[in-house]
Amino acid sequence: MAELPELTVQGWGPSAARVARVTAGEGGEDGVLELTPDPDLRAVLPKAARRHLARELGWTPRATPPVPVREIRLAPSRLPALTRARFVALLGEDAVADDRQTRLAHAGGKSYLDLLRRRSGDASDAPDAVLSPGSTEDVVAVLRTCSEHGVVVVPFGGGTSVVGGLAGTDVDDRPVVAVDLRRMSAVHAIDVPSSLVTVGPGLRGPALEEALAAEGLTFGHLPQSWEFATMGGYAATRSAGQSSTGVGRFDDLVAGLTLATPSGVLELGSPPASAAGPDLLGLALGSEGTLGVITELRLRVRPAPRTTRYEGWSFRSWAGGLATLQRLARHDLLPDVVRLSDPDETRANLRNAAGVGARALRGSLRARRHGDGCLLVVGWEGLPTIVRARRSAAYSVLRDGGAVRLGRRVGESWVHHRFAAPYLRDRLLDTGLLVETLETAATWTALPAVYDAVRKALRGALTAPGRRPLVMTHVSHGYPTGASLYVTVLADRDDDLPIQQWLTAKRAATDALLAAGGTLTHHHAVGVDHRPWLAQEVGPLGVDVLRTVKQRLDPQGICNPGVLLPD
């Protein structure tokens, strides 16, 4: 799911929560896809924020509501009756749905382009039917049937892809079924001594954490899509979470998984470690449904932290902030959460913060000549004595780097609002804004150049007479060798050609970040949006190796053919 800066350190109310739940397919009987436009932005953006954005972007707030659900265009299901009957025989009538509402609820993901299309009444990416298998054996049977009958399979977890991972497009225009994994969402086993949990692919973060809490454990993978995204989806897309700097990327937390493919079942991963040949588990991670469906996962968990500590710090400059994070990184002193906002993002956050505390903070920063500085949110979790030692060592490095400590209130505010941004985005789309995010990663050495290149490209592409974008960036994850950059773009939407407007900007940004040494994506995966560039990252021969593996496991090419691999 897309990530937005909070635009405040004091926070937004939960007013948009219902809307987002609805967009995530949680709306119940009549609410699917219904985006209730709020004619009054006051409920979402404070006055100062609206004014600032209008001035900064050349944006005129206006009502750009989505087409009502009843008017969304949806072609009749193309699934042949014979194939449908076969699915019913395999799974039962309840597990095969081709009604309008269910199909719409499984149309596309949550990228800006997905949302634009849906808001315009276009559901051409909706599947012809939705299947809900209950076991690995069910999935194998579905894949065999689809191979025989020429039906495309799109695995569906939380539906939160922001790169077009649920496109379901096929050059041969075959019928498409979404395989919804919600019935396979159990916690099968917890091995406490080995810190391992075995789960179904449809399990969501909150349910996993609840099951683990009873054993004093936690998983700790917290992307912004946490409330909706599933374990299978995280694995298929190589997700990262807000604490991944400390906890590890999702990849690092997968000890094993079961991949059902049209050619059979792969059981991959041998915890704790093996030297028995190349890493096949790593082939399944990030495969985005192109090789089959992940039907079970073994995940690494940890004891619930005995202490957590979040803080805000401020740097006078972006360069100074990056250099200091780099010093922390090389000495293995990065906190578990690291989030350094650039001046544009910091300014937006501070300007839009409400309340007495926020005013005092702004004043204090101006007095220290940090008024155009960079906000850093850091967090530590774990055993109190270890956290204390790590924190104390990090403080030295931060202070040596010129950082000023802002205290725990700023950190706690971030924690409080960490999942709020996507809700806000849905609101902003109602008012004539382009709102999208992109992300990359680079070595510490290349990072400043990548940052400059992306900003320049986005500004070049989105600037027009009287209009310019707001490009806000933060470091979201740190590693010993480098860090990720998370970029949020706001601009006045081109009402005539909104899709073209973003495609042009995205193309420019991606070309620029790759040329400067960035990775194609740090944690959003490839999907449809990035696949034209995959060969630039792994080479044409690398793409060919992936094609060869796919051909072996999915000879009929039924597994999510629209994503990852260039045609």
Added chain:
Amino acid sequence: MAELPELTVQGWGPSAARVARVTAGEGGEDGVLELTPDPDLRAVLPKAARRHLARELGWTPRATPPVPVREIRLAPSRLPALTRARFVALLGEDAVADDRQTRLAHAGGKSYLDLLRRRSGDASDAPDAVLSPGSTEDVVAVLRTCSEHGVVVVPFGGGTSVVGGLAGTDVDDRPVVAVDLRRMSAVHAIDVPSSLVTVGPGLRGPALEEALAAEGLTFGHLPQSWEFATMGGYAATRSAGQSSTGVGRFDDLVAGLTLATPSGVLELGSPPASAAGPDLLGLALGSEGTLGVITELRLRVRPAPRTTRYEGWSFRSWAGGLATLQRLARHDLLPDVVRLSDPDETRANLRNAAGVGARALRGSLRARRHGDGCLLVVGWEGLPTIVRARRSAAYSVLRDGGAVRLGRRVGESWVHHRFAAPYLRDRLLDTGLLVETLETAATWTALPAVYDAVRKALRGALTAPGRRPLVMTHVSHGYPTGASLYVTVLADRDDDLPIQQWLTAKRAATDALLAAGGTLTHHHAVGVDHRPWLAQEVGPLGVDVLRTVKQRLDPQGICNPGVLLPD
């Protein structure tokens, strides 16, 4: 390279060093492969150790010297003159060798079976010629030529495989060239801010550490083969080092690499992290030369530790030791070095220790009723304040688990002798002993059962009237989810059928550890020795995926065909 318990906490002299250098192909003009037998074991094993081993094993010390080098049987090179001329045209005359001495120096690795064959005068695994390319382009040209001319390629780094990784066997019996990477051993670039170093595949640990020390950096990968093994070899076999619990496995330290294949060059890895599709870098790691030759690596380095601290501890029981390590592991409190010896290994170490300190230690342990206990060596490295906090927290867990602190002298002694064991092994082979090691890993939950199963299998296979093996085991690496087991076997050698004797034991041990939930290998790779079991670990479909990838990259099947993949 094989690992032996030190058999002492006070240590061995370096008497065997020259022998081992010679066996590793470092012997200079006339010394290649010459194993000078020492008729008197006194120089190697103290009297108490000899007596103890003889009694324990039913072993009669006797001279079993290797065949002199001049009597080793070597068939004439089968490399066609035309192919040889092509190699000379590509690489120069100096880079193409097919003399007896060079061919013998590149025959096989360092497994017990390799050594048995060589000592018996059998060099049937010697390559027909040895090539020394100087660049990725050279390697690509060699691979193309070999594909065209039907010549098998065995990459050669340090020659220290202990699983038959340099077998060079081919079902079609084609000529074989070893591609020795010693000319490609430069440190190309050091990126200090990003903690990355770019190196050639033939680089050895000592040279890398020397280059890094000048920048205040270290790499820290320290397997027992450290003096000889190469970076390319570590990557191709998924090596682990003595500090891997803290520093990470070699896999974890590879940020990128170049793989030259007969079908072209793959540039893999995008530091610091990427979500762009499946992990192709992980396909090259552990590929054991079957997909091509690794010609360059980007490795993750770190600041040289400001403090190091090694200590010995003692547990009364193996079960208590394992349970305590597991508690440390789940709270992320494992030291950087963790090495827990079982009672048999501990007893052998203590009994054979020399000097006043060792006698005092034995007495002290008996007095505490730890006489049949388990020795634990732990080590911490890093920033003093962090090490202090981690150590202090670990002390609590260790003491809660009933461990007794033995102090730094035991730890320092281990550090001093950490590379000594292979030297000793060569000596023991001169005296009628079977000496071999094997290793595995398992989750903390499965570990006790795997331990029991391996010991039972080895004892069953190697016990004969009046003779029984000594099976010594230690935990060598810890993870949150489990740990590795390193097993050393000593037995009276069957002088008539020594190879069969070990094959029977190895088969029994491998069947047993897999059945109990162990991995096929934790850090020695597959090679020839483990390939019959590969399908048990990754499944028949997993093996097929690997075959498919190999077919794409190496359609003529010239790349190290004897290893990894079952025929």
